[in-house]
Amino acid sequence: MKYLIESYGCQLNIAESNAIELLLKGRGVDKTDNPDEADAVILNTCSVRKTAENRIWGRLGFYHAIKKKRDLKIIVTGCMAERLQDELKKDAPFVDIVIGTNKKAFIPDYILGSKEEFSDKYTFLSSYHKDGEFSSYVPIMNGCNNFCSYCIVPYVRGREVSRDVEDILDEVEGLDRKGVKEICLLGQNVNSYSASYNGKKIDFPTLLELLIPKLNNILWVRFESPHPKDFSDHLIDVIANNDKIAKHIHLPMQSGNTRILQLMNRKTTREDFITLVDKMKKKIPSLTLATDVMTGFPSESDSEYEDTLSMMEKMSCTEAFMYYFNPREGTKAEKMEGQIDESIKIKRLERLIDEQIARQKRIKQSMLPFSTIAIITGISRDEKERFLARDEHNNYFSVESNAKHKPGDVVRIYAKELSGNTFRAVENE
Numbered sequence: 001m002k003y004l005i006e007s008y009g010c011q012l013n014i015a016e017s018n019a020i021e022l023l024l025k026g027r028g029v030d031k032t033d034n035p036d037e038a039d040a041v042i043l044n045t046c047s048v049r050k051t052a053e054n055r056i057w058g059r060l061g062f063y064h065a066i067k068k069k070r071d072l073k074i075i076v077t078g079c080m081a082e083r084l085q086d087e088l089k090k091d092a093p094f095v096d097i098v099i100g101t102n103k104k105a106f107i108p109d110y111i112l113g114s115k116e117e118f119s120d121k122y123t124f125l126s127s128y129h130k131d132g133e134f135s136s137y138v139p140i141m142n143g144c145n146n147f148c149s150y151c152i153v154p155y156v157r158g159r160e161v162s163r164d165v166e167d168i169l170d171e172v173e174g175l176d177r178k179g180v181k182e183i184c185l186l187g188q189n190v191n192s193y194s195a196s197y198n199g200k201k202i203d204f205p206t207l208l209e210l211l212i213p214k215l216n217n218i219l220w221v222r223f224e225s226p227h228p229k230d231f232s233d234h235l236i237d238v239i240a241n242n243d244k245i246a247k248h249i250h251l252p253m254q255s256g257n258t259r260i261l262q263l264m265n266r267k268t269t270r271e272d273f274i275t276l277v278d279k280m281k282k283k284i285p286s287l288t289l290a291t292d293v294m295t296g297f298p299s300e301s302d303s304e305y306e307d308t309l310s311m312m313e314k315m316s317c318t319e320a321f322m323y324y325f326n327p328r329e330g331t332k333a334e335k336m337e338g339q340i341d342e343s344i345k346i347k348r349l350e351r352l353i354d355e356q357i358a359r360q361k362r363i364k365q366s367m368l369p370f371s372t373i374a375i376i377t378g379i380s381r382d383e384k385e386r387f388l389a390r391d392e393h394n395n396y397f398s399v400e401s402n403a404k405h406k407p408g409d410v411v412r413i414y415a416k417e418l419s420g421n422t423f424r425a426v427e428n429e
Contacts, residue, residue: 002030003111004038006059009046011224012186013078015128015137016104017044022127023108035066040073040111044104045080047156049326053080057092064094073097073111077104079156083330101142101157124163127171134181134375134408140168140207141187146227148254149265149332150297150325153188160189165197165207172211176218181375181408182246184222191226191235205235212244219375219410220246220392225292228252228276229267240283247284248318248393251277252292256311257304260297263336270307277315288393290319295352296345297325299338305348312356318363319394320356324349360421364395369416371428374399376409389413389425401427 003024007017020042021031032038041063046052056076063074075097076088082100089098097110105123106114122142129136143158144151168185175183187193193204202210204223211221221244226235228251239245255261258269281287293308312320324345327334374389380398387405389397399413415423 001039001111002032002037003040003042004032004035005042005044007044008052008055009044009048009079011137011184012139012142012188013044013046015139015186016125017042018130018137019125019128020044020104020107021130023105023125024111027108027112029108029111035063038072040075042075042077042107042111045076045078047079047083047152047328049328051326053084056080060092060095064092067094075099075107075110077101077107079152082156083152122158122161124167126167127174129171129175129178129180134179136175136180136183137186138168138171138175138183139163139186141190141193144188145192146189146267147265147332149263149336150294150328152328152331155330157188160187160192160194162193162195165195165202165210168207169211169214172218173214176215179217179408181218181410182220182222183218184224186224188225189227189230190223191230191232203232203234204230205232205238208235208238208242208245212242215244218244219373220244222246222248224250225252226250227267228273231276231280233279236280236283246392247286248288248290249280250290250292250319251280251315253308253311253315254292254294255297255300255304255308256314257300257307260300260304260307263299264297264333270311273311274314286393289315289317290321290394291315291317292321293323293352295322295324295348296340296342298333298336298340300340309352309355312352313359316359316363317356318360320360322349322352322356361418364418364421364423367415368418368423369414371412371414374411374413374425376405376407376411378407387411395423396421397423397425399425399427403427 005017007014045056066072074095076095077099081098085098102120102122103118106118141162143160144154145160147154191204195202256270372391374391374397377388377390380386380388387399387401389399412428413425414428415425417424
C-alpha cells in the first residue's frame with residue numbers, strides 16, 4: 001500500500017505531516033509522490049485565508065477524477081476539515097474521511113481500515129522530524145487563547161495545550177544525536193507555553209534554559225510565532241545570553257496604530273510595541289527582526305495606515321510577511337463596520353511592499369562586506385558550481401567554493417555583494 005500527502009499552510013501543519021509520515025512508515029505503508037501510484041491521499045489543509053481553501057477544493061476535484069477510474073482513499077484533515085466538516089461531507093461525498101485537527105495522530109489507523117472512534121483531545125506525537133533533513137520543527141504547544149478579531153485559528157485549533165517538558169527534551173536530544181543543525185520550536189502563541197516539570201511551573205524562557213545545555217550538534221534554536229504581549233524581560237535576557245538561540249526573531253506587529261490594534265484584539269499598543277522593540281535591540285545588539293503586517297483592516301484611516309508605515313521603519317526588519325485584510329467567516333472582523341474597498345487595500349499593500357523591499361536592500365547593503373557561519377542548504381539551480389546557504393539571521397547566500405558540500409554542512413563564508421535578496425559569498429579557506 002502507498003500513500004501520498006499534501007501539506008498546506010503553517011509550519012505546524014508541515015510538522016504534523018512529517019509526524020504522520022513517520023507513523024505510516026512504522027506501520028509499513030510506503031510513500032509516493034505520484035498520484036497515479038497512491039492508494040490513499042491525505043490533504044493536510046489550511047483555513048487561514050479563503051484562497052487556501054479554494055486551492056483544496058481544486059485538489060479534491062483532481063483526486064475525484066482519479067477516484068472515478070480506480071480505488072482511491074481520500075482523507076482530508078487540518079484546519080479546513082475542522083471548520084467545514086459538514087460542508088465537505090455534503091459537497092464532496094467522494095471523500096472517505098474528514099478528520100479535524102485533533103485527530104491527525106490517528107490517520108494511519110483510518111488508512112489501514114480502523115473503524116474505532118478516537119479521542120478529540122489534541123495528541124502530541126513523539127517526533128516531527130523528516131528523515132534526512134538538517135532542520136526540524138518541534139511543536140511545543142497547540143491552539144490559541146487570544147482570539148484576535150481577524151483570526152480563525154482559535155476556532156479550528158482550539159484552546160492552548162502545552163506539550164510535556166520531558167517529551168520536548170527527549171525529542172530535541174534525539175534530533176541532536178542525529179546531527180540536526182537547527183530546530184524551530186512551534187506554537188500559535190509559542191511564548192505563552194506553560195507546563196509543569198519536577199514540581200515547578202515552566203514558562204517559555206525557562207523551557208529554553210532547560211533545553212540549551214542539552215545541545216551539541218544543533219547550532220541554532222528558533223521559535224515561531226511569539227506574541228508581543230508575552231515577550232517578557234526574562235525571555236529577552238535568555239535570548240541575549242545564549243549563543244544557541246538565533247538572534248533573528250519573528251515579532252508579529254500586524255498594525256502600527258493603537259486603535260487598530262485594539263480592534264484587532266492584539267492586547268498591545270503602539271507605545272508598548274515600540275518599548276519592546278527598543279528593549280530587544282538594546283539587550284541583543286546583533287538582533288534582526290521579521291514581522292507580519294496587515295493593511296486595510298476595517299475602518300483603518302490613511303493616517304492610521306501611515307502609523308504602520310512608520311512602525312515598519314522603526315522596526316527595520318530584514319524580512320516581512322505582508323498582506324491585506326481578508327475577512328474570514330466566523331471571526332469578529334468579518335462583520336465590523338468600515339470594511340475597506342479592495343482597491344484601496346491593494347494600493348496600501350503595494351506601497352508597504354515597495355517600501356519594505358527598498359528598506360531590506362538598504363539594510364543588507366550596509367552589512368557588506370562581512371564573514372559569517374552558514375549552513376549549506378543545496379546547490380544553486382542556475383549556477384551548479386555554487387552552493388546555497390543560510391545563516392543565523394535567515395540571510396541567504398550563493399557561495400563559491402572548491403569543496404564538496406552536502407546540505408547540512410556548516411561553513412564559514414565571506415559575503416562580498418548583494419544580488420537581489422541573496423548575498424554572493426566565497427567560502428573562507
